[in-house]
Amino acid sequence: xxxxxxxxxxxxxxxxxxxxxxxxxxxxxxxxxxxxxxxxxxxxxxxxxxxxxxxxxxxxxxxxxxxxxxxxxxxxxxxxxxxxxxxxxxxxxxxxxxxxxxxxxxxxxxxxxxxxxxxxxxxxxxxxxxxxxxxxxxxxxxxxxxxxxxxxxxxxxxxxxxxxxxxxxxxxxxxxxxxxxxxxxxxxxxxxxxxxxxxxxxxxxxxxxxxxxxxxxxxxxxxxxxxxxxxxxxxxxxxxxxxxxxxxxxxxxxxxxxxxxxxxxxxxxxxxxxxxxxxxxxxxxxxxxxxxxxxxxxxxxxxxxxxxxxxxxxxxxxxxxxxxxxxxxxxxxxxxxxxxxxxxxxxxxxxxxxxxxxxxxxxxxxxxxxxxxxxxxxxxxxxxxxxxxxxxxxxxxxxxxxxxxxxxxxxxxxxxxxxxxxxxxxxxxxxxxxxxxxxxxxxxxxxxxxxxxxxxxxxxxxxxxxxxxxxxxxxxxxxxxxxxxxxxxxxxxxxxxxxxxxxxxxxxxxxxxx
Numbered sequence: 001x002x003x004x005x006x007x008x009x010x011x012x013x014x015x016x017x018x019x020x021x022x023x024x025x026x027x028x029x030x031x032x033x034x035x036x037x038x039x040x041x042x043x044x045x046x047x048x049x050x051x052x053x054x055x056x057x058x059x060x061x062x063x064x065x066x067x068x069x070x071x072x073x074x075x076x077x078x079x080x081x082x083x084x085x086x087x088x089x090x091x092x093x094x095x096x097x098x099x100x101x102x103x104x105x106x107x108x109x110x111x112x113x114x115x116x117x118x119x120x121x122x123x124x125x126x127x128x129x130x131x132x133x134x135x136x137x138x139x140x141x142x143x144x145x146x147x148x149x150x151x152x153x154x155x156x157x158x159x160x161x162x163x164x165x166x167x168x169x170x171x172x173x174x175x176x177x178x179x180x181x182x183x184x185x186x187x188x189x190x191x192x193x194x195x196x197x198x199x200x201x202x203x204x205x206x207x208x209x210x211x212x213x214x215x216x217x218x219x220x221x222x223x224x225x226x227x228x229x230x231x232x233x234x235x236x237x238x239x240x241x242x243x244x245x246x247x248x249x250x251x252x253x254x255x256x257x258x259x260x261x262x263x264x265x266x267x268x269x270x271x272x273x274x275x276x277x278x279x280x281x282x283x284x285x286x287x288x289x290x291x292x293x294x295x296x297x298x299x300x301x302x303x304x305x306x307x308x309x310x311x312x313x314x315x316x317x318x319x320x321x322x323x324x325x326x327x328x329x330x331x332x333x334x335x336x337x338x339x340x341x342x343x344x345x346x347x348x349x350x351x352x353x354x355x356x357x358x359x360x361x362x363x364x365x366x367x368x369x370x371x372x373x374x375x376x377x378x379x380x381x382x383x384x385x386x387x388x389x390x391x392x393x394x395x396x397x398x399x400x401x402x403x404x405x406x407x408x409x410x411x412x413x414x415x416x417x418x419x420x421x422x423x424x425x426x427x428x429x430x431x432x433x434x435x436x437x438x439x440x441x442x443x444x445x446x447x448x449x450x451x452x453x454x455x456x457x458x459x460x461x462x463x464x465x466x467x468x469x470x471x472x473x474x475x476x477x478x479x480x481x482x483x484x485x486x487x488x489x490x491x492x493x494x495x496x497x498x499x500x501x502x503x504x505x506x507x508x509x510x511x512x513x514x
Contacts, residue, residue: 003203004196007171012057015050016167016195017159024154025054029062032098032131040125040132042106042147044139045156048194052104055133059100063131068102101132107141118143125150140228158193161185167195168202172212179212186217229253233261233327236314237269249310255302259286259309260330266313268325275317282312342397349394356388368397375399382407 009015015022031038043051059066106121125132125147136144139155165188172179187205191198205216228251235248251258266279286308293301346368350361357364375381375398382403385395392402 003171003199007167007199009050009053009057012054012061015054015057016163018050018156021154021156022054025058028152029058029131033062038131039150039152040128040134042144042151042153043133043135043156044144044153045137046158046193047137048191048196049156049159050195051135051156052102055100055102055135058133059102063100064097065099066102067099068104098130101128101130103132103134105137106134106147107136107138107143118146122146122150138228140230159195161188161191161193164188164191164193164195164198168198171199171202175206175210177206177210177212180214183212183214183217186214190217229258229261230327232258233265236262236310237265237317237325238320240314240317240320242311242314245310245314249306255290255305255309257330259283259290259305260332261327262309262313264330264332265325265327268327269321270317271321272318278316279313282308282316285312345394345397349388349390349397352390352394353388372398378404378407382411 012022012026025041028038028041041055043055045051056066056068103121121134134147134151138144139153165184168184168188169179171177172184187198187201191201202212205212232248232251232253236245239245239248263280263283266276266283270276270279286305289301289305289308293299293305346365347361350364353364354361371384374384375395381395381399384390385403395403
């Protein structure tokens with residue numbers, strides 16, 4: 001059995017270091033046992049400080065069983081929902097009480113390989129009915145931004161070298177190992193707060209004679225303790241020891257990001273104007289070498305960049321300041337992200353507006369200040385929004401305030417009134433058309449009735465009417481003959497020939513003709 005497993009803590013009382021954190025975790029576990037629901041725990045800290053060990057001991061002492069998702073598993077959405085997601089909704093089948101769910105290396109979820117992993121964790125946190133403990137190595141990881149707010153975050157500190165040294169001495173005493181006290185001290189410091197690494201190194205350097213000397217320590221290399229970027233910034237600005245600064249610069253971060261973090265926090269630590277000026281001169285030289293490295297693809301210039309931004313900035317101060325300074329991230333990246341968002345927003349808005357205004361998007365970018373004036377009035381802003389079909393986020397390009405909801409409500413009321421009026425007018429027109437149709441039909445009925453009445457008239461009346469008509473015809477013929485007699489002789493023969501047949505037609509018959 002390896003010494004790491006053999007001498008691992010068996011109870012929470014055996015855990016070394018982080019006494020306050022241990023007490024806080026015990027209170028959390030006791031509340032769960034009493035039925036008081038608690039937020040999930042998020043244990044953050046470097047490897048080897050006892051996060052996983054403490055989580056398993058809590059599950060052993062306070063809960064019925066423990067379910068763990070291994071860091072080597074592929075933690076996609078489906079896998080997490082099937083394993084820890086389902087377990088968080090149900091109780092144990094064979095034992096009473098709550099079961100503890102453990103998820104290690106939450107900050108190691110990869111966006112490409114572990115698709116949907118963070119979403120599955122957030123859903124598990126929201127819907128869990130069982131206690132949940134998660135572990136992460138980097139407390140400043142971007143993957144933890146959505147998880148931190150929903151958990152009780154606890155940050156572990158490194159185990160002190162004296163505590164590590166005492167544990168190594170106990171192990172040597174139980175294994176009957178002869179050791180040089182200075183050698184154990186050196187090994188404790190080299191472990192950089194990682195107790196697990198120190199025990200592993202101790203087991204590796206013990207020879208067959210069970211003796212440890214300074215020569216044994218030289219066999220192993222110093223632990224490559226990568227630091228957090230804020231720890232690096234703090235060491236550079238607080239320390240004047242070149243060796244400490246050199247060690248602190250061993251951080252897993254891009255040089256461009258590191259230089260921005262240091263430059264951002266110089267005025268927060270340094271107080272003298274000349275010290276600030278010298279520090280920024282060193283930053284300028286570091287930036288110059290970084291530019292050469294990227295331009296020439298000769299990355300040996302990185303070495304000089306790290307020297308200027310690390311040792312150069314640290315040596316700019318005459319003495320260390322014994323004060324607390326709250327460091328922050330670089331505002332340059334925030335400004336860059338804001339400018340990128342604004343650029344994307346301008347592009348989206350101008351592409352919507354250009355077809356209706358018959359202008360190019362680039363030309364519309366020049367007119368944005370004028371539209372900002374137009375959007376100041378709430379009603380006009382609402383009209384423009386509806387005309388160009390803009391979203392609420394897109395309206396923010398022209399005005400910082402949202403369009404009041406009351407304007408939209410009033411507009412909806414106005415539209416409803418207009419629609420009601422239009423419907424009333426349409427109904428009126430329909431009624432008038434129906435009236436006209438009824439009048440036409442009634443007139444047609446009257447005409448039909450009059451015709452029928454004419455047919456029903458007595459025959460005497462019809463004969464009298466016929467006789468009166470014939471008398472009128474006779475009179476007309478008499479008058480026509482008289483006129484013919486009075487016609488002068490000078491008329492043409494053709495005219496006489498045409499008039500003769502007419503007189504015959506209208507000549508009245510008498511008794512003398514027979």
